[in-house]
Amino acid sequence: MSSRRSRSGPTLNFKAVLLGEGCVGKTSLVLRYMEDKFNPQHLSTLQASFVTKKVTLPDERRAQLNIWDTAGQERFHALGPIYYRGSDGALLVYDITDQDSFQKVKSWVRELKQMRGTEISLIIVGNKTDLEEQRAIGYEDARQYAQTVGAQYLEASAKENEGVAEIFELLTQLMLERLSQRERDAEPPNLLRLDASDAVSVSEGEEGNGEDTGTGQRSCCGI
Amino acid sequence: MATAARPPSLRLGQQDLKCRRGCGYYGTPQNDGLCSKCFRDRNDKQRKMLKAGDMQPIIGGSSHGPASFSAGGTLERRSPQHFLVRDTPKKQVDKEPDTTSMLQKKKFTAVLQKTLQAGAQKIAQQRGYVPDPTESQFVKQLQKLRIPDDGKRKLKSEIQRLDNEIRKYMNSHSSKNIDELSDTVQNTYTKVADIVHNDPRFEIATNEDRESAIDFFEKVVMTQNHKFLFSPYFTTDEESDMMVQKRIRQLSWITSKHLDCSIDEVNAEARDLVYNAISELEKLQCTVRCCRHIFELLKRATGGPASADDFLPALIFVVLKANPVRLHSNINFVTRFTNASRVMSGEGGYYFTNLCSAIAFIENLNGESLGISKEEFDALMQPDAGLQSFSSPWESALMACESLHLISENMKQMEKLQRKNADISSGIASFEKELIEFQREVTERVDTVMAKAPLTLLPIKTPAFLIGQARSQLLQEMHEGEAGHYQANVLSGSQSLTVHSGMVKTAVAAEESGLALKDTSISSIGRLSPLPNLQQPDNLFASPIFNYAAFDAVSLLEEPSSGGCADVLMLGAELQGGLTNINYDFDLSDQSGENSTAEESKLNLDEFDPLAQPQPQPCGAPAAVEPETSLLNTTTDSLIDSDVPGTCVSLPSPLKPEVANYRGFSNFEIPSISCNTGDFSSLGHDVETTEKPK
Numbered sequence: 001m002s003s004r005r006s007r008s009g010p011t012l013n014f015k016a017v018l019l020g021e022g023c024v025g026k027t028s029l030v031l032r033y034m035e036d037k038f039n040p041q042h043l044s045t046l047q048a049s050f051v052t053k054k055v056t057l058p059d060e061r062r063a064q065l066n067i068w069d070t071a072g073q074e075r076f077h078a079l080g081p082i083y084y085r086g087s088d089g090a091l092l093v094y095d096i097t098d099q100d101s102f103q104k105v106k107s108w109v110r111e112l113k114q115m116r117g118t119e120i121s122l123i124i125v126g127n128k129t130d131l132e133e134q135r136a137i138g139y140e141d142a143r144q145y146a147q148t149v150g151a152q153y154l155e156a157s158a159k160e161n162e163g164v165a166e167i168f169e170l171l172t173q174l175m176l177e178r179l180s181q182r183e184r185d186a187e188p189p190n191l192l193r194l195d196a197s198d199a200v201s202v203s204e205g206e207e208g209n210g211e212d213t214g215t216g217q218r219s220c221c222g223i
Numbered sequence: 224m225a226t227a228a229r230p231p232s233l234r235l236g237q238q239d240l241k242c243r244r245g246c247g248y249y250g251t252p253q254n255d256g257l258c259s260k261c262f263r264d265r266n267d268k269q270r271k272m273l274k275a276g277d278m279q280p281i282i283g284g285s286s287h288g289p290a291s292f293s294a295g296g297t298l299e300r301r302s303p304q305h306f307l308v309r310d311t312p313k314k315q316v317d318k319e320p321d322t323t324s325m326l327q328k329k330k331f332t333a334v335l336q337k338t339l340q341a342g343a344q345k346i347a348q349q350r351g352y353v354p355d356p357t358e359s360q361f362v363k364q365l366q367k368l369r370i371p372d373d374g375k376r377k378l379k380s381e382i383q384r385l386d387n388e389i390r391k392y393m394n395s396h397s398s399k400n401i402d403e404l405s406d407t408v409q410n411t412y413t414k415v416a417d418i419v420h421n422d423p424r425f426e427i428a429t430n431e432d433r434e435s436a437i438d439f440f441e442k443v444v445m446t447q448n449h450k451f452l453f454s455p456y457f458t459t460d461e462e463s464d465m466m467v468q469k470r471i472r473q474l475s476w477i478t479s480k481h482l483d484c485s486i487d488e489v490n491a492e493a494r495d496l497v498y499n500a501i502s503e504l505e506k507l508q509c510t511v512r513c514c515r516h517i518f519e520l521l522k523r524a525t526g527g528p529a530s531a532d533d534f535l536p537a538l539i540f541v542v543l544k545a546n547p548v549r550l551h552s553n554i555n556f557v558t559r560f561t562n563a564s565r566v567m568s569g570e571g572g573y574y575f576t577n578l579c580s581a582i583a584f585i586e587n588l589n590g591e592s593l594g595i596s597k598e599e600f601d602a603l604m605q606p607d608a609g610l611q612s613f614s615s616p617w618e619s620a621l622m623a624c625e626s627l628h629l630i631s632e633n634m635k636q637m638e639k640l641q642r643k644n645a646d647i648s649s650g651i652a653s654f655e656k657e658l659i660e661f662q663r664e665v666t667e668r669v670d671t672v673m674a675k676a677p678l679t680l681l682p683i684k685t686p687a688f689l690i691g692q693a694r695s696q697l698l699q700e701m702h703e704g705e706a707g708h709y710q711a712n713v714l715s716g717s718q719s720l721t722v723h724s725g726m727v728k729t730a731v732a733a734e735e736s737g738l739a740l741k742d743t744s745i746s747s748i749g750r751l752s753p754l755p756n757l758q759q760p761d762n763l764f765a766s767p768i769f770n771y772a773a774f775d776a777v778s779l780l781e782e783p784s785s786g787g788c789a790d791v792l793m794l795g796a797e798l799q800g801g802l803t804n805i806n807y808d809f810d811l812s813d814q815s816g817e818n819s820t821a822e823e824s825k826l827n828l829d830e831f832d833p834l835a836q837p838q839p840q841p842c843g844a845p846a847a848v849e850p851e852t853s854l855l856n857t858t859t860d861s862l863i864d865s866d867v868p869g870t871c872v873s874l875p876s877p878l879k880p881e882v883a884n885y886r887g888f889s890n891f892e893i894p895s896i897s898c899n900t901g902d903f904s905s906l907g908h909d910v911e912t913t914e915k916p917k
Contacts, residue, residue, distance in 0.1 A: 022532055023532075027532065049534045049573070050570055050573035050574070052569070052570070066569070066572075066573070068573055068576070070535075071532050071534070071535035071536070072532050073532065073535075073536075075584075075588075075591070075593075075594075076535055076580070076584065078583075078584075078587065079535075079580040079583055079584055082576055082579050082580045082583060083576060083580065
C-alpha cells in the first residue's frame with residue numbers, strides 16, 4: 001500500500017514483514033542478508049528488527065525495501081495484524097526441524113489470506129537447512145503446501161548464508177510484479193479484477209478494502 | 224474510500240459481501256455495500272453532479288478565501304490558482320460516502336456556516352496581524368528548501384489551502400467525523416506528493432529535495448492545526464486515554480519476568496537506560512529515540528543486535544512503567560494525520576507500529592499472555608496487590624515517574640484553564656466597565672435632560688377671571704366696609720398674581736421646549752396624589768375660620784402630627800423646609816384650575832392668556848411671590864366659605880395635587896367658580912399666617 005501511494009515518485013517503497021514462530025531464525029535471516037550486502041557496522045550499532053535496504057530494480061528503478069521483524073512469541077500472535085497491515089510482502093519463516101513452527105506458518109497463511117487476500121506476496125521460508133539431519137518437514141511437502149496457497153517456497157540457512165539473498169530478491173521481484181499488475185489493473189479495471197477475486201475465495205471482505213487506498217494502515221490501533 | 228479500522232474477525236455471509244451493483248466483486252460496508260470500483264464510479268458521478276449543482280454555494284462560501292489567505296499566510300501574493308484550487312477540496316469532502324445526507328445538512332447549515340466562517344475569518348485576520356513566530360520559522364525553512372521558486376509558491380498555496388480547509392471543517396460542520404477529516408488530509412498528502420513528483424515546476428529538484436518538500440508540507444500543516452486536530456472534542460480519544468492509563472496503573476505489578484524480557488531490573492546501568500526510555504516516551508515524536516534507548520538497553524542485555532522478539536516485550540515493559548499520558552490521543556493524531564505513505568513505512572513507522580502493538584497487548588493482556596494462571600492474574604489485579612508492589616524502590620521510582628508525567632500534563636491543563644479563566648475575568652471586567660459606562664451614560668443623559676428642563680415647580684397662576692372676580696368681590700366688600708386690612712392685601716396679591724401668571728406662562732413655554740414637562744407633572748402627582756381626592760370635598764367644606772386654624776396646624780403639622788395620616792406627615796416633613804413650599808402646595812391645590820404644573824397650567828394659560836400681563840420676573844421671585852398669591856386666595860376664601868372644620872381643610876390643602884383638581888375643574892367645573900372662591904376663602908386665613916412670619 002505504501003508503495004502504491006508513492007509509486008508516482010521514482011523511489012518505490014516496499015514493506016515486508018517477517019512472520020513466524022519464535023526462534024525460527026527470522027532475525028538471523030535479516031541479519032545475514034543485511035550484513036552480507038551491506039555495511040555490517042552500520043547494522044550492528046542499531047538493531048535488527050527494522051531494516052531498510054535500497055535495491056536497484058532490473059528496470060533501473062530504485063526501490064527501498066523495509067523489512068519489519070516481528071516478535072514471534074505466541075502471546076504476541078494477536079498483534080500480527082498491526083504489523084502486516086499495509087505490507088506488500090510477507091516472509092513466513094519456519095524451522096525445518098520443528099513441526100510446530102510449520103503449523104504456525106500455516107495459521108499465519110490462513111490469517112493473511114483472510115485479511116489481505118491477494119494484496120500481499122507470500123514466501124514461505126524453511127530455515128536452518130544446516131540441520132538437514134534433523135529435518136522434520138520434507139521439502140516437497142512444504143513446496144506443495146505453498147503452491148496450494150499461492151505462495152513461493154524457499155529454503156535457506158541463515159547460519160551458513162545459503163539462499164538468504166535469494167529470498168529477498170525473490171520477494172522484491174514478487175512485490176514488483178504485484179505492483180505492476182495492480183497498475184495494469186487500474187487501467188482496464190474490470191476483467192483482470194474479476195480473475196483476481198475468483199482465484200482467491202478466502203479473501204472475502206478484505207478485497208474491497210485493500211483495493212482502495214492505503215488507509216488500512218491507519219487503523220493499526222483499532223484492534 | 225474510507226477504510227479505517229475494521230475488526231478483522233468480522234465475517235459476513237457471502238451474499239452480503241458481494242457488491243450491490245452485482246458486478247461480481249466483493250463490496251464492503253464502508254463503501255455502502257459496493258465494491259471499490261463501483262463505489263468510486265458512483266462517487267465520481269456524484270461529484271460531477273455536485274460540481275454542476277453545488278458550485279454556486281461553494282463559491283459563495285469561499286468568497287472569504289482570498290481575504291483569509293492574505294491574512295493567515297502573510298507572505299504570498301495571491302494568484303488566480305488559489306481560487307481554483309480552493310474549490311476542489313470541498314468537493315473532496317462532498318464525495319465522501321454519505322454525500323447526499325451531508326449535502327442536505329450542508330444546505331441547512333449554510334447560513335450558520337457563513338456566520339461561523341466570518342467569525343473564523345476574523346480570527347484568522349487577527350492571527351495575521353500578530354505575526355506568528357512559528358509561521359515565520361516556516362517561512363525561513365521554506366526559503367531554505369532547495370526547490371524552484373515556482374514550486375515553493377505552489378507548496379505554500381497548498382499548505383494554506385489545507386490549512387484553511389481544516390479550519391473550515393472544524394468550524395462549520397454540525398456533525399463531524401474524524402475519519403472524514405482524516406481522509407481529506409490524507410488525500411491532500413497524496414495530491415501534494417503527486418504534485419511534487421510530477422509537476423513541471425519541481426522538475427529540476429532532486430529526490431531528496433522533493434521528499435523534504437513533502438515533509439515540510441506535512442510539518443507545517445500539522446503544527447499549525449495541532450490544536451484542532453489533536454484529540455478533537457467529537458472523538459472519544461480522551462476516554463480511551465483514561466482507560467489505558469487506568470489499566471496500566473492496575474498492571475503496575477508486572478515485572479520484566481512476566482514479559483520474558485531480558486531487562487535486568489537490578490542492574491543500575493540498565494535501570495538508567497529504562498528511565499531514559501521512559502522519559503523519552505513522553506512525547507510521541509520521541510518514540511524513535513525511546514526505541515533506540517530500548518535497543519541500546521537490549522544490546523547490553525543480550526550482547527548483540529536485538530531482535531523483535533526481545534524488543535517488543537521491552538517496549539511493552541517500558542510503556543507499562545512509564546504510563547504515558549494521553550496515549551490514545553497522541554496515537555490517533557498520528558495515525559489520522561501523518562503522511563501515511565512516508566512516515567508509516569519508515570523506521571518511525573515501525574516503532575510506532577510497535578508502540579501500537581504494545582498498547583494493544585496491554586489492553587488485552589490476561590494471565591495467559593503473562594504466563595501466569597488466571598487466578599493469580601485476578602489476584603494481582605486487585606487494587607491492594609497493586610499497592611503492595613510500590614513498596615520496592617524500583618516501583619516507587621516508577622510511580623513517581625508516572626506521577627511526574629501526570630503532573631506536567633496537568634500543569635499544562637491548568638495553564639490552559641488559567642488562560643481561559645483570565646480571558647473570562649477580563650471579559651467580565653470589560654463587561655463591568657461597560658455596565659458602569661452604560662450607567663454613567665444613562666445618568667448623564669438623564670442629567671442633561673434634567674438640566675435642559677429642570678423640575679421647577681412653578682408658581683400658581685390665578686386665572687385672570689378669578690382675579691377679576693376676586694377684585695370685584697373685594698371691591699364690593701371694601702365698599703361694604705367689611706374688607707379691612709386683609710382685602711387690601713388680597714388685592715395687591717391678585718395684582719401680583721396676574722404678573723405671576725405671565726411669568727408662569729413663559730416658564731411653561733420653556734418647559735415645553737425640554738422634556739421635563741412630563742417629569743415634573745409626574746413627580747408632583749406622585750408626591751401629591753394621595754391627597755388630591757381628599758381635597759375636593761375639603762375645599763368644599765372649607766371655612767375661613769377653620770382654615771385659618773388649619774393652616775396653622777399644617778404649617779405646624781410637623782410637630783403635633785395632627786394630620787393623622789402618614790402620607791400627610793411625610794409631606795409635612797418635606798414641606799418643613801420652607802413655608803414657601805407649603806404655600807405653594809396650598810396654592811396648587813386651592814387653585815386647581817389654574818395650577819402651574821406643566822400641562823394643565825399650559826392649558827390654563829392658553830385660556831387666560833389675554834388677561835395675564837406679560838411681566839417677566841426673575842426666576843428666584845416666585846417663591847417670594849407665592850405668599851401673595853395665597854393672599855388672594857385667602858381673601859376670596861374668607862369671602863365665601865366658612866363651614867368646614869379646620870383640621871379637615873388644613874391637612875389636604877398643602878398636598879393638593881394640581882393635576883387632578885385642575886382637570887376636574889377645567890373640564891367640568893369652570894363654570895362653578897364659586898367653589899374656587901370658596902377655597903380661596905378658606906385659604907385666606909392661611910395667607911395671613913404665612914405673612915405673619917414675614
